[in-house]
Amino acid sequence: MSRRIVLIRAVNLGGTGRLAMAQWRELAESLGARDVSTYIASGNMVCTPPADTEAFDRAMERAVEQTFGFFREVISRSREEVVAALEAHPFEVIEPKYSYLSFLTAVPASEAIAKARGLQTGEDRWEVIGRELHLRYANGAGRPQLKEAALGRALGVAGTARNLNTVRKLIELAL
Structure with missing residues (x-):
């Protein structure tokens, strides 16, 4: 294993x-x-x-x-799954601490993703790719325009987010 x-x-x-x-x-x-x-x-x-x-x-x-x-x-x-998720990150990484991967418990239904698209996000961005929710906060997670809890409720699946600095460190530690 x-x-x-x-x-x-x-x-x-x-x-x-x-x-x-x-x-x-x-x-x-x-x-x-x-x-x-x-x-x-x-x-x-x-x-x-x-x-x-x-x-x-x-x-x-x-x-x-x-x-x-x-x-x-x-x-x-x-x-390998975490490396692939990081490589799939669809947003330009300006500040790694402003970009996140949220690892989801399941793939959200396409209807749920469509519903979530109606949420106001300001300059913050998100995208679901497989079982990961990719996030980029314009001003950092401490001052979000996007409400991650509302997004999670709309997607209908739980997740836990880590910034890209943490994701990279976990990949390194998993060697």
Whole structure:
């Protein structure tokens, strides 16, 4: 089994969903993952999970909920999938910290994408390519014109976003 990039949505943001990275690593190891490492405190992990990666992701979700009392989606991709998503990024990268990849739990329905196109985004841009939502914020994610939560609701699938600096670092760590 090859190494995977494992992400958990919405932890350690504004005092909600507190999850220490040491505990995140311990949960993965308790479920059979090897070579586990984390990167920054926002739920980024690289590991070699057991053979059934989908079952591992769902087991991680259950373990977080049982241990910490909150549910968060766990989304993983192979290194190759993340490299392909980064290479497919459709926007000019002016500032890597203003450009994001949001890894989705599933491919959004074409009707949902069409509905989301009606949202006001100002100068911010987005595009769905497969299971990834590509974002570019004109003034950074801290001052978005696009409301990512509204976009996620319109698309009908959960996701977790990382800026391109973080994506590149996770690709490097997954070697």
